[in-house]
Amino acid sequence: MTKTRRNLILNCASLVVLFGILWLFQEYGTEYQIRILNNIAVFITLAVSYNLVNGICGQLHLGPNAFITIGAYTSALLTMSPTEKQMSFIIKPLIWPLSVIQVPFWISLIMAGTVATVFAFFISFPVFRVRGDYLAIVTLGFGEVVRVLCNALQSVTNGPLGLKGLKPYTNLWWSWSIAIFTIIVIQRLINSSWGRAMKAIRENEIAAQAMGVDPFKHLMMAFLISAFFSGVAGGLLAHLITTISPTLFTFFLTFNLLIIIVVGGLGSTTGAVIGATLFAWGGEALRVVESPMDIGPIHIPGIPGMRMVLFSVILMVVIIFARRGITGRNEFSWDWLLGKLSFGSR
Amino acid sequence: MTTKIFLQQLSNGISLGSLYGLVAIGYTMVYGILRLINFAHGDLLMVAAYTAIYGITLFSLPWYVSFPLAIIITGIIGILLDKCAYKPLRDAPRISLLISAIGASFLLENLALVIIGGVPKAFPRPEVFAKVIEIGGIRIQMLTIYTPIITLILLFGLLYIVFHTKVGKAMRAASVDFETTRLMGIDLDRIIAFTFLLGSSLAAAGGVMWAMKYPQVNPFMGVIPGLKAFIAAVLGGIGNIVGAVLGGFLLGLGEILLVAFMPEMAQYRDAFAFAILILVLLFRPTGIMGEPLVDKT
Numbered sequence: 282m283t284k285t286r287r288n289l290i291l292n293c294a295s296l297v298v299l300f301g302i303l304w305l306f307q308e309y310g311t312e313y314q315i316r317i318l319n320n321i322a323v324f325i326t327l328a329v330s331y332n333l334v335n336g337i338c339g340q341l342h343l344g345p346n347a348f349i350t351i352g353a354y355t356s357a358l359l360t361m362s363p364t365e366k367q368m369s370f371i372i373k374p375l376i377w378p379l380s381v382i383q384v385p386f387w388i389s390l391i392m393a394g395t396v397a398t399v400f401a402f403f404i405s406f407p408v409f410r411v412r413g414d415y416l417a418i419v420t421l422g423f424g425e426v427v428r429v430l431c432n433a434l435q436s437v438t439n440g441p442l443g444l445k446g447l448k449p450y451t452n453l454w455w456s457w458s459i460a461i462f463t464i465i466v467i468q469r470l471i472n473s474s475w476g477r478a479m480k481a482i483r484e485n486e487i488a489a490q491a492m493g494v495d496p497f498k499h500l501m502m503a504f505l506i507s508a509f510f511s512g513v514a515g516g517l518l519a520h521l522i523t524t525i526s527p528t529l530f531t532f533f534l535t536f537n538l539l540i541i542i543v544v545g546g547l548g549s550t551t552g553a554v555i556g557a558t559l560f561a562w563g564g565e566a567l568r569v570v571e572s573p574m575d576i577g578p579i580h581i582p583g584i585p586g587m588r589m590v591l592f593s594v595i596l597m598v599v600i601i602f603a604r605r606g607i608t609g610r611n612e613f614s615w616d617w618l619l620g621k622l623s624f625g626s627r
Numbered sequence: 628m629t630t631k632i633f634l635q636q637l638s639n640g641i642s643l644g645s646l647y648g649l650v651a652i653g654y655t656m657v658y659g660i661l662r663l664i665n666f667a668h669g670d671l672l673m674v675a676a677y678t679a680i681y682g683i684t685l686f687s688l689p690w691y692v693s694f695p696l697a698i699i700i701t702g703i704i705g706i707l708l709d710k711c712a713y714k715p716l717r718d719a720p721r722i723s724l725l726i727s728a729i730g731a732s733f734l735l736e737n738l739a740l741v742i743i744g745g746v747p748k749a750f751p752r753p754e755v756f757a758k759v760i761e762i763g764g765i766r767i768q769m770l771t772i773y774t775p776i777i778t779l780i781l782l783f784g785l786l787y788i789v790f791h792t793k794v795g796k797a798m799r800a801a802s803v804d805f806e807t808t809r810l811m812g813i814d815l816d817r818i819i820a821f822t823f824l825l826g827s828s829l830a831a832a833g834g835v836m837w838a839m840k841y842p843q844v845n846p847f848m849g850v851i852p853g854l855k856a857f858i859a860a861v862l863g864g865i866g867n868i869v870g871a872v873l874g875g876f877l878l879g880l881g882e883i884l885l886v887a888f889m890p891e892m893a894q895y896r897d898a899f900a901f902a903i904l905i906l907v908l909l910f911r912p913t914g915i916m917g918e919p920l921v922d923k924t
Binding site for chain 2: 335339341343406407410411413414415417418419421422423425426429430432433536539543547584585586587589590592593594596597600601602604
């Protein structure tokens with residue numbers, strides 16, 4: 282049996298196991314558990330696509346929340362029924378073509394990704410003219426601009442009121458299938474010549490250029506693909522929360538994604554997956570620190586916001602003392618796992 | 628629009644612009660030396676505003692003691708910020724430094740949120756600044772007049788330090804080349820700490836005046852002014868102190884006049900600054916007065 286064949290079988294087997302576990306939760310799990318599993322899948326999609334620009338290309342992009350917003354609004358506007366839209370848009374009516382269109386969920390997700398990609402295309406010209414800190418601030422600014430536009434363009438986004446009463450289409454099958462699809466596509470991209478060129482740009486842009494790599498073309502490719510999946514994940518998120526408003530997708534969301542990929546290991550898809558899982562699950566578990574506690578005779582009242590303090594501290598500690606994160610730049614492979622196992626049994 | 632309203636708006640714009648300028652100086656100085664956007668710089672405004680409030684309400688100090696105290700304390704916090712968040716990463720890749728800066732910014736905001744709470748606090752305005760006078764039919768708050776004056780005084784003081792003292796010379800040397808600066812027997816860490824002290828104190832002065840202008844103090848008040856001040860620094864030419872103040876004036880004036888002439892654009896005000904940033908980076912990345920910066924390794 283060749284290695285490729287073995288890996289393929291193992292991959293398929295683990296997928297079957299994963300979906301078996303999901304099915305068990307779907308049948309017997311509580312609503313809360315299903316919610317967390319959905320969150321994990323959405324965050325995996327977001328983190329893996331975000332990691333493509335930040336970790337693989339090494340450009341500090343701070344605007345994924347813009348693409349998530351665009352995706353969420355696009356998909357929400359496309360799945361709402363015309364009567365619902367008429368009822369929601371009380372200040373200003375929705376502009377024409379959007380007000381009558383209603384499409385199935387899966388088309389709305391594809392459209393969400395596409396619209397986000399179109400925006401990414403236009404913003405990528407100013408963004409990739411600059412590097413480093415400037416790139417960070419321009420993408421951050423783009424996120425701000427999208428938020429301002431969401432508040433201002435009332436005839437498209439319903440302004441600060443947001444969109445309410447979306448159908449909860451997102452379930453475990455949707456969120457996890459898309460998460461796995463994202464991982465496969467991005468992993469294949471990273472292991473192609475495009476991905477190697479992107480890593481070359483990360484390590485040394487001038488050297489990469491000297492080898493004939495066009496930085497703009499490759500960075501833009503990564504940026505567009507990342508935006509596409511962020512948009513799709515935004516659509517999933519909208520139909521998971523069922524209510525969206527401009528306050529939902531602030532820089533805060535970007536900050537969370539940044540923690541995920543830094544803690545997981547910048548430049549590693551495996552790291553992004555581990556980080557996202559830890560974040561979505563650990564974020565819930567950490568709610569303990571915000572609830573009232575009794576340690577012996579001392580009573581500590583609940584401190585709202587304490588989780589964010591912890592997250593910030595974790596981010597800084599990881600970046601200062603353990604810059605490689607959990608996985609470094611390594612990826613999971615069956616060779617590695619089997620090697621570990623046989624070493625253990627020997 | 629009548630001349631009167633125009634002059635009124637003009638004075639508002641100048642005073643807002645000088646605040647942006649004051650904060651922008653800190654960005655430009657730190658960027659000049661470390662090549663780092665100090666994301667936590669905007670949050671120092673918030674720190675200064677809260678310190679000033681507690682000085683007045685908790686310790687019942689008069690404002691002329693409390694305000695300078697707030698500025699000194701914020702300056703010290705600026706040095707601590709450098710020591711904790713940036714100094715361990717001097718030799719790390721730039722992306723790590725930036726992530727650390729973002730982490731520090733969120734830490735300051737959320738610590739304030741946990742310790743003080745999210746309810747906005749009213750800023751006690753001293754009578755000297757809150758008084759409204761009338762000049763030729765325009766009603767102006769004294770603060771609006773004092774702000775640009777204070778900014779200019781601080782600017783000239785800073786220019787004196789940077790261009791006419793030994794420390795200033797060392798700072799200018801550090802912004803060109805670290806290694807050579809070290810070879811000349813200059814303690815680089817002390818110079819960087821001093822830069823943070825100066826920049827943070829100026830941000831604190833801006834923060835106290837910002838809080839008097841918009842007397843609602845909350846843990847996130849520094850975010851937007853911080854971002855805009857950075858844009859002002861880029862507009863003026865990053866690394867250039869006079870440019871930062873000039874950029875601040877231009878941005879403040881532009882914002883106020885945009886809203887004055889086109890009231891329907893008011894809700895786009897926060898996007899305006901970023902549009903300017905993108906235009907500057909596209910057409911003149913060095914800003915108005917900037918010279919191309921050498922990349923430091």
